[in-house]
Amino acid sequence: MSGRTAPLMRGGGPSAAWSRGSRIVVAVGIGVLVGCVFAFLYPDGLFGPAPPAPRPGAISSKISSSQCESSERVNMLKSDLAALSEKNAELKKQVRDLNMKLQLAEQGKDQAEKQVLVLGLNHKAGPFGTVKSLRTSPLIAPDESVNPRLAKLLEGVAIRKELIVALANSNVREMLEVWYQNIKKVGIPNYLVVALDDEIEKLCKSNDVPVYRRNPDEGIDSIAKTGGNHAVSGLKFRILREFLQLGYSILLSDVDIVYLQNPFDHLYRDSDVESMSDGHSNMTAYGYNDVFDEPSMGWARYAHTMRIWVYNSGFFFIRPTIPSIELLDRVAGRLMTEPKSWDQAVFNEELFFPSHPGYDGLHASKRTMDMYLFMNSKVLFKTVRKDGNLSKLKPVIVHVNYHPDKLPRMKAVVEYYVNGNKDALKNFPDGSD
Template sequence: MGHKDDYDSTGKTKGQAEKARWTVLASFFALGLCLGVVVAERVYVQKRALIPKPRQLVSTVSNALHSVGHHAPAAPRNELEAYLMQIAPNKELLLAVANKNTMWDGMLDTFTQGIKRAKVSNHMILALDQQTVDWCKKNGVNAHFMNLTIAATQQGTGDNHAVSAMKFGILKNFVELGWSVLLSDVDIAIFQNPFEHLYRDSDVEGMTDGFDEHTAYGSIEGFDDPSMGWGRYAQYYKHFNMNSGLFYLKANNRTLDLLTRLAYRLSHEKYWDQTAYNEEIFFLSHGSYKSPQVSVRVMEIDKFMNSKRLFKDIRHRPKSQQPPLPVMVHINYHPDKHERMKAVIKWYIGGDEHALDAFPGGSEKGTR
């Protein structure tokens, strides 16, 4: 039996009392910890909502801050955003850049008829002159005028190339405002609403110049250097370039970085926009150079089809082996663009099985 000094006033041994005190303290500590976590999590979530996420534009955060405590959306920051809110409230837009030259032979009309046929309401013609704006308004086509000057470095490259080189700077205006853009050249026949056929799982989703599975989607190729003896064999990955005339950009900081680089380069270098576009997307980070690190998806070649795929392959197949109606067909491989556009439309939806017969496979007569 213990000594009386071994017991406290409650009759417990000192060891039991000490254990009880630690249990109470531990309980309070655990409770405090839980409360602390809950409070910290609430504070973190509230603050995190205002911190730019990796794919979130600074302008998006600015809007969030501006609208805190207000139920009404933030007022448009400029005339372009006001128009975008009206015609593309879901923040996705089919955009084509055009000037009066595209109206001369009716190509702009053929292109916009495709927009109407596919019921693409969230579209815009970015007009580079007032004549184009007037034509669009007269024909029920969404248009916005932007007065731009061709960079000195692009002078003498030809009107089409010079205008094409400006499109990355134009696209910056839309991405900065938070709009994802499907950019389309006007030498494209539209048959279905393209927004119903996008995956939207990548920063850049674009048409390829590849004309079969290997050239479009890529393949592992071998390299042989006999002088290396035992190490003579190596492998590399190869695919055709992405086409800079048809691609979808998600509005985020990586695509904004990509556009900023391209706009700068093409305002300072006499360079083909498609080459620059592919260099900035695919050149790997190395040393002090860091690429924009955009993720890339290639559009399916029988949905977003280039003209080599159609004229060199698809049209020669038995009808039972031809793929279903494409979404868009880009006449990128051939110079007689408008004539082929009209023929492709007759072939696919006009019921004319011979509409393509007069056209060679390549640009030269007699090619299949």
């Protein structure tokens, strides 16, 4: 007995039992309180009710709705992209227009201001006989955005930003072949043919001749493919503009020309335009004082006139300057509005006519080429071939511009100057039959 009751006696009797009971009551109370709190905060249970399982039809409906929304979203994005592209094109056009207005504003400055910009500060005139005026206009800043494809081509063809350019269609195929064959013989690397139809483009490519085919242009292509010499000749003033805008100096060449030396070794490059002459003597080529006699005027019967034979619009060197581009614009503009006019006459009128009431003349500097180096066919057949001393000279080029039988005379020039056949020119008349 005493062994089994001993622990009870050690527990402290009735007071110890009360202490344990009170602790149990407190624990139960705390549990009830915590339960009430959770019941208040989470009425649907701690983890919430399980979501209902979706029906198979609902799933497909949801997928279809999602696809529809995605398709509509794509269409909206495409519409936005189209609107942005249109807006971008409009902004680009505005930028081009603003650039053009800026260029026009810059060009509109007084010519004296341009000279000051070139020469720097104003200078006093020097001693007598030492004063030299400005003859060479400043080059324009190249603008490759005008024609990136042509700009890339010219980089590989031009030398020191200079090259020979000729326009050709199938009507002049045989003359073009003589033209580029002799350019190759002379060893001139910087030349280019602007092909006006497919046949000329294929011909040049098959003969390793640098060629450029313009982008389609209905206003030009109709003339280029079917036009005669004069019609095609008028196109060059419009086509050359891009070359100048890209910053290149162009030696414009017709195809009825035989090259015997490299012309770039004989240019002065001190003027906007450097052209061969249709003159046949020192007077006619370089100018002279022609006295006009009118007897009815008595004492004032004699009037002095300054005369010069026209520049040849089929062979001239033109630099990328503002006056040069204005010249091309003026000539091309008149040829468009005056379809019966001759491009060479218009070319010279714009170059030489001075400013007068109702007309602003072109302020372009010009130089006449040496008529024995850059020879027209009148000089050759009327004078040079009959003169023992002149016949020994070797011209840079011979332009068969005065005679309609161009191809046989071109071949004769090659025989005479290249192959050494001194009888090659004898059978041709001075003029045309």
